[in-house]
Amino acid sequence: VCELARERELKREHDLEKEHKLEREHELEREHELEREHELDIEHELERERESERARERESERERERESERERERESERERERESERERERESERERERESEREREPESERERERESERERERESERERERESERERERESELVSERERVHESKQE
Numbered sequence: 001v002c003e004l005a006r007e008r009e010l011k012r013e014h015d016l017e018k019e020h021k022l023e024r025e026h027e028l029e030r031e032h033e034l035e036r037e038h039e040l041d042i043e044h045e046l047e048r049e050r051e052s053e054r055a056r057e058r059e060s061e062r063e064r065e066r067e068s069e070r071e072r073e074r075e076s077e078r079e080r081e082r083e084s085e086r087e088r089e090r091e092s093e094r095e096r097e098r099e100s101e102r103e104r105e106p107e108s109e110r111e112r113e114r115e116s117e118r119e120r121e122r123e124s125e126r127e128r129e130r131e132s133e134r135e136r137e138r139e140s141e142l143v144s145e146r147e148r149v150h151e152s153k154q155e
Contacts, residue, residue, distance in 0.1 A: 102110060
């Protein structure tokens with residue numbers, strides 16, 4: 001009986017040890033699973049941070065490109081202003097040359113130029129008058145045509 005009790009006791013101890021061993025294996029598996037989840041969380045966080053950094057770099061690059069474009073536009077505007085200034089200086093120089101030339105011309109030549117300018121103005125005025133006359137004639141023809149159409153409709 002003692003031996004049987006002793007065997008049962010040993011078996012119970014053996015079963016308890018197996019049960020503890022299985023519990024410990026389950027605990028270790030759970031710990032490993034938690035560690036893997038934690039590592040995945042860390043990996044995902046690192047990937048989000050890398051993606052965020054890449055997004056910041058792309059935005060920085062776009063901002064540098066926009067600033068570069070604005071600088072090109074400013075430089076282009078400055079170049080246009082310099083060119084305008086040079087053109088004003090050239091025009092000013094041409095005007096001084098014309099003035100100087102006029103001063104060197106004899107009075108009669110200047111008078112001929114003034115007369116020539118007046119003649120051009122008169123011719124221009126005559127041309128405007130001819131154009132006005134042609135316009136009045138066209139309007140008159142249009143009115144006559146409307147009256148003919150109106151009369152033919154009344155008939």
